[in-house]
Amino acid sequence: MKTQHIINVSGGKDSTACYLLALKKGIDFRAVFADTGNEHEYTYEFLEYLPKVTGGPVVEIVRADFSKQIRKKRETVRDKWKKDGVPKAQIKRALELLQPTGNPFLDMCLWKGRFPSTKARFCTEELKVFPLTFQVFFPALKNGRVLSWQGVRAEESRSRSELPFWNKDDTGVYIWRPLLRWSAEQVFDLHRQMGVEPNKLYKLGFSRVGCMPCIMARKLDIRNMAMRFPEHVKRLREWEELVSKTSKRGQSTFFPSKKISSKNNEPAHIDEIAYWSKTDRGGSQFNLWSSTEELPACASIYGLCE
Ligand code: SF4
Structure with missing residues (x-):
């Protein structure tokens, strides 16, 4: 029975390396992307660019519908x-x-009456796991064995370092993690070898590519977003307003208030979070330098600017 190789491409460096590795090994595979609706436009651009520059398979897009x-x-x-x-x-x-607005992330929040959080991280399941399972893996399993390539690396976190190279999950899909022992440098080396420019967000200093922003974004990534892409702050402001007006509590913010030290424990709206991201000393001092500096055209934390 022929194994069906499926690569979940996110637009980030590691899943791209899986795509490139499969191409290099001459493996016949499908590439899929679960669109959260909270992505940066550079990510959509990258997903179109990748098959064009490599001659690999077009990235199929799936979306949750609420x-x-x-x-x-x-x-x-x-x-x-x-x-x-x-x-x-x-x-x-x-x-x-x-x-329904047709945007999966926003519609999920309208349905739940709130934004996800680190404690209630329903976004991964609702926006990625379920759409991929129901729209890609279950139909594929009807045709035989499925091997899902995952671009996770041990050095990213302790929990990832404990993952096996492969296992079979509850749905019957085999999971394969070929990059488990790779470094970020090896990942970018493969991009270079295959003539692929990584997602532009890396050169702009973002540590991760995924939601813009992720609910677990680091202060530096929020600052980067606030300064480079104020239109995304505006979009989140509009989302907060809509989700608040349709929630029973009448109040909901993208990030939990505890990200910043709020005196009266009031929820911190995205504009306050954007302001806080430009502060030092735990939020007590506004960093004038970071608010007025001209951001460098290339600011990669992975040394991609040389
Ligand atoms: S990237 Fe972050 S916000 Fe987006 S689905 Fe994953 S955990 Fe949720």
Whole structure:
């Protein structure tokens, strides 16, 4: 039985290295990307560029769809919120705004009435695991054995260092981690060997490529986003407003307030987080240098600017 090789490409360096490694080994494979809807435009650009520059397979895009869940939530708002003492005006406003937008990340938050967090990290499952499992792996399993390549590396974290090179998961898919013992340098070397420019976000100083931003983004990455891409801060401001107006609590922020030291424990909106990202000393001192400096055109933390 022929094994079906499937590579989950995120637009980041490690999954790209898996794609390049498979090409180098002459393996026939499919490349898939779970679009969260919270991606940077450079990532979409990269996913189109990769097959063009290598002659490899086009990256297939899958997306979660939460229209059914939002429809069900509308029923809950209409039938239950009043009993729970939610003011009439708030119910009316939520019903007016609670509609699927077609953006998976935003629709997931509208359905849940909140943004994900490190403690409630439902985003990975809802936006990546489920769409890939139901739209890619289950249909593929009907045709035989599936080997899913994962671009994880041991040096990224302790939990990753404990992963095996391969295992079979509960769905029956075999997971293969060919980069487990690779360094970031080896990953970028393979890009160079194959004539592939990494996602532009690396040269702009981002440590990771994934959601823009990830709910677990480091202060430096938030600062980088706030200074280079204020349009993404604007988008998050609009998302916070919409999710707040359609949530029962009437309040929801992209990042948890504890990211910054909030005096009255008020939720910290994205503009406050963006401001905090430019501060030093745990947020107590505004860093004038980082707020006025001209960002370098190339600022890679992986030495890609030489
Ligand atoms: S990259 Fe971050 S925000 Fe995006 S799905 Fe993964 S954990 Fe969630």
